[in-house]
């Protein structure tokens with residue numbers, strides 16, 4: 001079974017200038033599907049297409065076997081939860097208000113949340129180590145705390161797929177590791193399927209090292225240049241072709257954790 005399938009998808013903000021063209025791939029249940037590629041290659045644009053924000057010029061998207069265009073908003077919310085890259089802070093909602101919004105999206109739209117929705121939101125906060133944050137104002141959180149709250153909101157939605165756009169863009173090492181540990185937990189324990197765009201290629205290796213089923217799609221100039229496991233795709237040769245850099249891979253074995261990683265060495269002029 002396929003959770004998400006893109007068939008020959010093309011999109012441009014103007015019809016004459018396509019950002020990506022004829023993109024096809026399938027995301028399987030219980031895997032992390034990482035979208036990587038240079039700045040401006042179209043990762044966010046592709047994610048916005050999967051979310052139904054960008055209407056493709058050509059091609060189709062199937063979510064759980066149904067055409068995206070045929071899903072009603074509530075059905076969509078039961079399939080896909082989204083964790084944005086940045087969040088404009090507007091009203092000083094409490095953290096609990098923000099997290100409970102995940103539940104209302106998947107159930108009955110507007111109206112006051114009932115106690116079971118609140119309970120579900122509290123559970124998510126606890127699962128992400130945010131117990132005690134319920135009454136904090138989300139406008140007063142740090143970037144790292146806010147990111148975890150947005151993941152808690154998506155978790156509360158109980159969707160089958162979680163889509164994350166650059167989930168660690170503004171995070172320090174500790175919070176980056178927390179997000180990677182949470183993603184590992186979401187896949188292994190909550191049986192979610194994850195689609196995420198990231199610039200941090202070592203995150204794909206982290207997941208591979210942690211025995212999380214992981215595949216990587218490398219985007220370049222509007223096409224998929226390579227698709228496969230992190231070790232198959234994040235190679236010196238692919239990074240030379242796509243990022244125009246020399247790099248090397250290495251492994252460490254500290255604290256019982258075998259880790260493979262890639263190190264950028266030099267721009268190719």
Ligand SMILES: Nc1ncnc2c1ncn2[C@@H]1O[C@H](COP(=O)(O)OP(=O)(O)OP(=O)(O)O)[C@@H](O)[C@H]1O
Pocket residue numbers: 013019037038039040041042043044045046
């Ligand atoms: N709303 C928009 N209207 C017109 N062009 C846009 C719009 N959003 C993005 N673009 C252009 O589309 C291209 C792809 O942008 P996108 O943000 O999808 O890339 P990205 O791979 O996510 O980049 P980054 O890694 O820097 O976040 C870029 O050339 C960008 O300037």
